[in-house]
Amino acid sequence: MHSDQNLVDRAKQYDQEAFAQLYEENFDKIYRYIALKIGNQMEAEDLTQQVFMKALKSISSYKWKEVPFSAWLYKIAHNQVVDYLRKKTRQPTTELNEDITVAEDNPYKNVELKVELEQLARALKKLTPLQQEVLALRFSCEMPIAQVAGVMGKNEGAIKALQHSAVQALRRIMVVNAGE
């Protein structure tokens, strides 16, 4: 964390090496996070670059808190995605089918699922916003739970419960989608 802070301090002085390191460490993760949320790889590339340009523009006002620098980038990325989806008004908003229930004996455990990015993004949109966020952060960024907790501003216990319910719901949606 200390080295992260040092890096950010240098970046605030527009130190090229510091920026290069922050950029390389985070670019793919932010890209995957965005791609997973919007389900479109090409547009995710442009949005990702916009995130880093916004970060560059705002770095001078960044104030260090005891969370990873990436949390700030994810916040920018989250806002970019929200703006993008808001503008894309034709985006269908499907709610989770509440009739879907899980039987006690795990009837889905033998179902083979083949999931592409777009399908996954569509399935994630049917989850609650917090469930979407926790899974997008974990699947796309390969972050340990402590870091996810830091990014989302919650404790690890809450994140564990959230991701458990999120994966259960995601499973239900995927199984139903696979059967359609």
Add this chain to the structure above:
Amino acid sequence: MNKEEIYGNFESVFEKCMEDIVCHDRSVRDCLAAYPDYAGDLEPLLATVAVSRKAAGISPREDYKARARYEFYSAVAQMREKPKTPWFKRSIGWVQVGISAVVALMITGGGVIAASGSSLPGQPLYGVKVFAEQIQVGLTFSEDARTQLYANLADRRVDEIITLATAGDVEPVMQANERLSSNFAEMAGTYSGFPGTQQPPALVDSFVDVASAPEGEKIRASVPESFVIEDGDSDTVTGLKNKAVAGYLAIVQNMNDTTGVMKAALEETLAVYVQGYENAIKMALE
């Protein structure tokens, strides 16, 4: 202390397994085997985690990344020089990227480029290095000069591969192989109507043990026939052949010093290299 005591409840066990699958590439089967008491409940959830993670495991296109990286680094350089200038508010097209690259070069005195000179695939500044090379190619107009430049870039790729191979990094070597292959495809594109750009590299059937071979004729005889300099070869062809032989011997030497996956990676390097140079020499001769 048993596992239940350690992880307390199902959520904790699930989290541990999710962490292992998402962050440490562990298989679902291994996770289930580690927690047989929970296996029935874990299996469908972990299967979902595994397929979702796979679907989410995408990366931006390399050429896009290289351009985006350069654009960003150029913006950093601009900010350092003129931090109050909000030039990045303008819409950015790839034409502007090229212009900004040149501008950044002038402003920074090539600082970013210079710093990227020794970078290797997988390192932060490598994209800058590659993008700078693309600019250099774009500013080289004569066919001979461009061929020479591509040959120099191929040398650079081989140097990178050898450095990476010495460090034992297989994956970057494979990435560098792809870059080398692209390099040769672009080199071939220097000649109009070049037929080899879409062909897969030929496999090299056998390799000589250069380390035990004497200098001179025997070594030269061990390289591909098309690499041997003939009377009447033009300066361009002679230069290409000289470079081809030097690189070939360097790769083979290193290949003989490695085993297993790394050897296979270097074999691919050699296959790409031989095919690339053979095509380039063939076209230069026509």
